[in-house]
Amino acid sequence: MEKIKRFLSKIKYYRAVCLAISLVTLIIGIVMSIIISIGANKYQDQTVAKRWDKSGNSSHVSVFIKDTAFFTKTDVDGFEYELNEKLDFNSVFAESEESRRFIDCYVSKTTITLEGPCKTMGVNCMAVGGDFFKFHPVKLLSGTYFSGNDLMQDGVILDEETAWQLFGSSNVEGQKVLFGDRVLYVKGVYKKSEGKIYNYARGDKPEIFVPFELLNSEEAPLYITSLEVCMPNPIKNFAANIMTDLITMDSSTYEIVDNSSRYSVENLWMIYKNKKYRSMQNHDIIYPYWEKIARYEEDLLAPKAVVKVVSFVTSGTVFIGLLLYEISKLTKLKKRNDD
Numbered sequence: 001m002e003k004i005k006r007f008l009s010k011i012k013y014y015r016a017v018c019l020a021i022s023l024v025t026l027i028i029g030i031v032m033s034i035i036i037s038i039g040a041n042k043y044q045d046q047t048v049a050k051r052w053d054k055s056g057n058s059s060h061v062s063v064f065i066k067d068t069a070f071f072t073k074t075d076v077d078g079f080e081y082e083l084n085e086k087l088d089f090n091s092v093f094a095e096s097e098e099s100r101r102f103i104d105c106y107v108s109k110t111t112i113t114l115e116g117p118c119k120t121m122g123v124n125c126m127a128v129g130g131d132f133f134k135f136h137p138v139k140l141l142s143g144t145y146f147s148g149n150d151l152m153q154d155g156v157i158l159d160e161e162t163a164w165q166l167f168g169s170s171n172v173e174g175q176k177v178l179f180g181d182r183v184l185y186v187k188g189v190y191k192k193s194e195g196k197i198y199n200y201a202r203g204d205k206p207e208i209f210v211p212f213e214l215l216n217s218e219e220a221p222l223y224i225t226s227l228e229v230c231m232p233n234p235i236k237n238f239a240a241n242i243m244t245d246l247i248t249m250d251s252s253t254y255e256i257v258d259n260s261s262r263y264s265v266e267n268l269w270m271i272y273k274n275k276k277y278r279s280m281q282n283h284d285i286i287y288p289y290w291e292k293i294a295r296y297e298e299d300l301l302a303p304k305a306v307v308k309v310v311s312f313v314t315s316g317t318v319f320i321g322l323l324l325y326e327i328s329k330l331t332k333l334k335k336r337n338d339d
Helices: 002-010 014-042 048-052 072-088 160-167 196-202 238-246 265-273 289-338
Strands: 058-065 105-114 120-130 139-143 153-158 177-178 182-191 207-211 226-232 252-260
Touching: 048 058, 048 226, 058 238, 072 105, 072 120, 072 177, 072 226, 072 238, 105 160, 120 160, 153 160, 160 182, 226 238, 238 252, 238 265, 265 289
Parallel strands: 120 207, 153 182
Antiparallel strands: 058 226, 058 252, 105 120, 105 177, 105 226, 139 182, 153 207, 177 182
């Protein structure tokens, strides 16, 4: 403290200098906070919890699974049953009889061949189940989403490129397309998000969405590589801990991500701290495009979180130091006057 006093006494305008430093670093911290907030809300794939529960008391948790773990729809059914049991045990109930305690979705990625009026072509295919489009609301150019509750699981959603190649148009809602000897119906056409990051994450091949039940069968089950849940999170890490308890596979075959806290300062700080090890994965889990993009955003925001913390700490330290110094001077002056 004595060193600080001597240093400040040598500065003619130390009050102005200290206040300027405190103010500038405070502004930098606020700017970094705004940038992080914008980044955290930039992608709809990461904001389902906020859309589903306006109170902010829910969490979105993902599980990414190796296809060699052979995680099937039967495993999802068992997981959903156990999740309901867990929520019952923890007295977590829906707000009303019409509402749901959680929503979930699951994905298996494969390739199929479609035949349209103009062309027969192979396409990348995401077989999706549950409430997939609540988690990942792709931008539709025409038509509607399909749902796991649809009576007939024979609808497909084409990307714009596939629609043009199969039909010569993107306005093809209700049109028929052949998948082997099965007739499927186009529920909608979506537009891929544009930009370099999306191109890197998704690749340049056509990609369509089909109902999970369309391709899944007992004889040839689809292996699920992504499971996502949005559920109440009454206390910190409640949802993530439940997921950790319920996923009982070999830990080397999956990874759990708490999407709702991934852009917290604490998490971003740890990402920056361990950045040199981040690319050294010891597993061969293949992330879906939305997770690749989310991790890219984490890498962008991690340094800003560090700057935010350092700025606020610096601002507070300088201001408190100046305040204590002034109080010390006033105390000495009062004592001298009393004497």
